[in-house]
Structures are given as C-alpha cells and as structure tokens.
Amino acid sequence: MKITFVLGNWMSLRGGVRVVAEHAKNLMQRGHDVFVVSPGRPQPTWKQQLRSLLKGQGWISRPKNLPSHFDNTDIPRQILNHPAPVTDADVPDADVVVAGWWETAEWVANLSTSKGAKAYFIQNYEMHDYLPKEKVEATFSLPLHKITHKWLADLMATQYGDPNCSVLPNGVNTKQFNAPSRQKQAVPTVGLLYSQVYWKGCDISLKALSIAAQKIPNLHLVVFSSEDPSPDLPLPPETEYYKKPPQSQIKDIYAKCDVWLCGSLKEGFHLPPLEAMACRCPVVSTRVSGPMDTVTDGVNGYIVPVGDFTALAERLVDVLSLSDTQWKVMSDAAYETAHRYTWDYATDLLEAALHTAIERQKRGDFS
Structure with missing residues (x-):
C-alpha cells in the first residue's frame, strides 16, 4: 500500500x-x-x-x-x-x-x-x-x-x-523496553510521569503519594518529564528527577521502580504504564485507557476510580508491602502482559x- x-x-x-x-x-x-x-x-x-x-x-x-x-x-x-x-x-x-x-x-x-x-x-x-x-x-x-x-x-x-x-x-517496543528479573528495591520506590496538563492528574498522584508516605515514611519518588516542575505543582523533596531523558535511559528509570503510578483523569491509550510493565514494574492507575486494558487487579497491578487519590494511596501501599516473593510474582506478570502488546x-x-x-x-x- x-x-x-x-x-x-x-x-x-x-x-x-x-x-x-x-x-x-x-x-x-x-x-x-x-x-x-x-x-x-x-x-x-x-x-x-x-x-x-x-x-x-x-x-x-x-x-x-x-x-x-x-x-x-x-x-x-x-x-x-x-x-x-x-x-x-x-x-x-x-x-x-x-x-x-x-x-x-x-x-x-x-x-x-x-x-x-x-x-x-x-x-x-x-x-x-x-x-x-x-x-x-x-x-x-x-x-x-x-x-x-x-x-x-x-x-x-x-x-x-x-x-x-x-x-x-x-x-510497546519490547526491545527498547525490557528488564531482567529482579527483587524489590531496598528503598520502596514509586515512579511517575510529571506533567502540568490538568487531565494528566499529577495533583491526584501527588496527593496519593503524600498519603502513602504516612504509612511508608522512607518512600522514594522517581520522576521523568519533558518540563521543569512548577511551583504550583511541586514535587516532594529528594525526588529523583529526570528532565527529557534520552530514550535509551527511560527503561532504566522504569526498572528502578517497585510500582508505576498514574493518576490521569483521561487518556487515549496511555503508553508509559505499559512501558513500565514491559520493564517488570507493576502499575497502580486510575481507570483510563491503556491501564484499564492491560492491568488486572492483584495480578500485575491495580485499577482504581478516576480521581480517587485515597484508593490510589491504598493500592500503592498494597504493592509496596508485598513480600519479595509476592512482588516478584506481580512483577513477572506485568512483564508477561506487556510483552503480548508488541x-x-x-x-x-x-x-x-x-x-x-x-x-x-x-x-x-x-x-
């Protein structure tokens, strides 16, 4: 054609x-x-x-x-x-x-x-x-x-x-987004894509992180974005932040996370959660297109209602509280799911x- x-x-x-x-x-x-x-x-x-x-x-x-x-x-x-x-x-x-x-x-x-x-x-x-x-x-x-x-x-x-x-x-490009089998991080680590676009729901995600941190005080946040953080939407202190990382580095960002967080209000087909799953990272997300098609509760992550930052926080804690063995099962399931979406x-x-x-x-x- x-x-x-x-x-x-x-x-x-x-x-x-x-x-x-x-x-x-x-x-x-x-x-x-x-x-x-x-x-x-x-x-x-x-x-x-x-x-x-x-x-x-x-x-x-x-x-x-x-x-x-x-x-x-x-x-x-x-x-x-x-x-x-x-x-x-x-x-x-x-x-x-x-x-x-x-x-x-x-x-x-x-x-x-x-x-x-x-x-x-x-x-x-x-x-x-x-x-x-x-x-x-x-x-x-x-x-x-x-x-x-x-x-x-x-x-x-x-x-x-x-x-x-x-x-x-x-x-998902499974050659570009891939990671070997691994254990949980020594410090509980959450990944997030930062954006000031309102329907990306970063304010929702950050509220969820704040609540989750009350139960997991040493929680660490890893973020990448194409923009600088705004004073109107600040990130927590000590956030590990990557601005416009090269494509070759993004898989390593996903692979250093125990769970990938998405608080979007709406999406077409949100690709970063699927990329994170291809790098063996379970996903906790609102019910938006992309995650709602690929995430199964308790298997490779969790889905919660749009806008419900309390439920997001609870599910973050659920994933981060898994034993090493339980987390690895969820991590491997995320990988297997993503690698069907080539x-x-x-x-x-x-x-x-x-x-x-x-x-x-x-x-x-x-x-």
Whole structure:
C-alpha cells in the first residue's frame, strides 16, 4: 500500500507522534510506501515583529527544528513551506491517507479521492477547554474510517452513531523496553510521569503519594518529564528527577521502580504504564485507557476510580508491602502482559484497518 500520514506537527516528542512513528517504521519494514507530512509553522507577521521590538524583546527568530520521534529514522517526511491547511498539492496520490488528529481530519476530508481512502486515527478524545470543542466534535461525523482505541470506538458507536471503527491498541517496543528479573528495591520506590496538563492528574498522584508516605515514611519518588516542575505543582523533596531523558535511559528509570503510578483523569491509550510493565514494574492507575486494558487487579497491578487519590494511596501501599516473593510474582506478570502488546501485533491490526478503509471507500460507504 501507499500510505500518507497527515500530522499537525511531526517535529515533536509527544506520545501521539511517537505512536505514528512506530507504525510508520513497521509499515515500511513490511514493504509499504509511507510518507508523513505536516504544515509549516506560521512565521511571525511584521506587526508581531514590530510589537516585539517596541517591547524591547528583540526580533522574533524563525522557529527552530525541534527534536522528534522521527529523528534517526529513514521514514520519508516533509514539513511544508507554508502553514496549514494541507491540500492536494502537498500530498502524493496513494491508496490511503490518514489524519493524525482533529484538525488534520478536516484537511483530509477535503482531499481528492486520488489521495487515497480516508482514515482518521483518533488517539484521544480531544474535547479540551483550550480547543474549539464544536469543531473537534464535528470531525467525528466526517466521512472518514475511524481507527482508535476500544473505549473511543465504544464512544463513537454510542454517542456519534458510528459502529464501524477499527480498534487499535498501542504497542510497546519490547526491545527498547525490557528488564531482567529482579527483587524489590531496598528503598520502596514509586515512579511517575510529571506533567502540568490538568487531565494528566499529577495533583491526584501527588496527593496519593503524600498519603502513602504516612504509612511508608522512607518512600522514594522517581520522576521523568519533558518540563521543569512548577511551583504550583511541586514535587516532594529528594525526588529523583529526570528532565527529557534520552530514550535509551527511560527503561532504566522504569526498572528502578517497585510500582508505576498514574493518576490521569483521561487518556487515549496511555503508553508509559505499559512501558513500565514491559520493564517488570507493576502499575497502580486510575481507570483510563491503556491501564484499564492491560492491568488486572492483584495480578500485575491495580485499577482504581478516576480521581480517587485515597484508593490510589491504598493500592500503592498494597504493592509496596508485598513480600519479595509476592512482588516478584506481580512483577513477572506485568512483564508477561506487556510483552503480548508488541508493535508488530499493533501494526497487524493497523494494516487490517487500512485495508478496511480502502474497502469501505470502494463500497461507497462515505458517498
């Protein structure tokens, strides 16, 4: 197949870009022709430049290239020399063209049929206050074949009247995320991904940690993030903090933890808990997509209701209080679960979903 991915910005370290990069790499290894395209970032206007100069802030420099999950890959990709939208002139003729988020779904819907059957890879329910919710919601009714996670497929069926979505869980790179069998840490250790984005629920996680620390006073916290901690969302003293660690180091961060904590309010398919499990780390999480698909209570971790920091704390204590033997059983179960969710398996499902999009176009489902 000739496959085009249309992204809002592929020059990013966001999780959604990482997922597309993994799929694109695997599809190419299977002999498919893959092309990834994004619009150029808008250049500062003369008015903006003048305002900046008058404020003494100097000339606004041209946006620089940023790190990306596509770095060090041979995936054909392009950032256009003009801002959004992406149009027919920007993409090759193909068998299928895939929108990577809500705004690109609008662009893909307007492409000619020669650009391929139209698919919409929905990685999250982007109904956020900082986005135009009516426009986001309107994309769920566009004539595109939806590819998404199970909970979103259920939502598309019940709330938006589309029962024909292809279900696609995320995968984990089990070569990159792996760890040998181990015992508990000498000091009880909890891992966490830090973010100030409200729906990531770091405030919930930190409340849970504070409660758990009352029963486990020597509890140690290990954190990584793409940002600096905020005074409005401070981390406990003595937190072991890694900012933008190299991808090769993240598995070691997971492997030094006894339990991985997730207090998110919502997720598309949250990948870090699955990566932690691949590194033999049990997970305690709220009931969000990703953990709710992979974690079984008392087997490889625990799931609690969204927003319930007290329950999170109780389950953290449960895992950290296990004997070495009991913890190792849970650790090994987490590893075995994660290693069933390979990217090869996920790409099998994506290939099938893209073929479904092509067949639906041929049948005239979207005419």
